[in-house]
Amino acid sequence: MSAAKKRTTNKAAQASGSAETQGRKVLLCSGGRYESHANAQVRATIMDGLEDCFGKGNVVAVNVVTAASAIRALEPTLVFAMGSYLPESTYYGEIAREARHVGAVTAFWATEDPYEQDASYQIGYDFDVIFSCDRWGHNFYQRDRVFHLPLGACPKLHYVPLERNTDKTIDVLFCGVAFSSRKEVIRNLMPLLQQLNIRIIGPGWGEMGIGFSDARIEKQQLIELYSRSRLVLNLGRSLHFENKRFVIAPSTPGPRTFEAAAAGAFQVFHEETYELRRYYDADEIPVFSNRDDFERIISRYLRDDDLRFEMAKKAQERTMKEHLYGHRIRQAVEYLKAEKLL
Incomplete structure (x- = not known):
């Protein structure tokens, strides 16, 4: 289904159920011992999405270590866990009990799929529903009530109003760890x-x-770099922590796609499956799979400031209408209602 065809469905999901969910207590738990900084940021934005749906003051976020005692004290309607299930020290059984x-x-949103699939026994049957951030990966849970729920963007952290006359001093930008798959793409594009x-x-x-740097940069620095860049490369990753049993190829675009679009970046997406078209149309984010494709993109877009601006604007508008964490949480609530759990 194209992104355009999904608009009506998404709008209906956004509009439904807000009155029914307002006032219910929700406990958000995550943040295991080895939680990354990136996952901590995702957790903060997911809390914003839950508050959009259930109301300010009705969502409490706790670390998994203290979640069981928090459940006893708060007696929430919904316990929403999210993040990584890989570390064996992160035990969700007590929380579920x-x-x-x-x-x-109880619901668990697996935000690292499919890279940890071999360790999915950690959450197994502890939760009423599992949400997976990867469309293909969600098929590999050996249980029912597993749904695909992509990650998204947070307007408070990622949205930047687009300005047409911003000085672009960088032709091509990419920010991210140099995983082997990314290095292969960059080496191919080097000429x-x-x-x-x-x-x-x-x-x-x-x-x-x-032009290459080992630096780590903060989110706000990255957003500022987006504003100075003509083209922003979007490259998937290949680091599979525990994905040896099925060797699941990632399918759904990662959160950076939605975050960069919300920030007004003109993205150039590397993929071979065209999964991106479930979320953005060709006049919003172009794709390439080889050097010839990329050369055509350079020729068409690099010096056409107006065209890039209009496409980035469309992608940003689509993101704000369909791909925020508030939209994702509303969709999760719809799944829970359909299963007669809420």
Whole structure:
């Protein structure tokens, strides 16, 4: 289904149920011992989405370590866990038992799928519903009540009003860890990139020469770089922590796609499956799968400021209408209602 065809369905999901969910207590738990900084940011934005749906003051966020005692004290209607289920020290069984004891509905949003699929026994049958951030990966849970729920963007953290006359000093930008799959793509594009003013930033890139840096940058720095860049590369990752049993290829675009679109970046998306078209149309985010495709993109878009602006604007508008965490949580609530859990 194209992104355009999904608009009516998404609008209906946004409009439904807000009165029914307002006032119900929700406990959001995540943040295991090894939680990454990126996951902590996702958790903060998901809390915003829950508050959009259930109301300010009705959502309490706790660490998984204290979640069981918090459930006993608060007796929430919904216990919503999210994040990674990989570390064996992160034990969700106690949380699920306490939730059942107080009659709470339980849901887990796996935000690292499919990279940890081999460790999915950690959540197994502890939760009433599992939401997976990956469309293809969600098929590999050996249980029912598993639904695909993509990640998204948060307007408070990611939205920046677009300005037409911003000075663009960077031709091509990429920010992210130099995973092997990303290095392969960049090496293939090097004959083109060497002719441009590039900034490729993140751990593992510095060895590749001029325009490359090992630096780690904060979210606000990244958003500022978006505003100065003509093209922003969107490259998937290949680091599979525990994905050896089925070797599941990731399908759904990661959160950076939605975050960059909300920030007004003109993205160029690398993929071979065209899964992106479930979320954005061709006049919002162009895609490439090889050097020839990328060369055509450079020729068409690099010097056409007006065209890039209009496409970035459309992608930003689509994101604000369909791809915020508030939209995702509303969709999750619709799934729970359809299963007669709420």
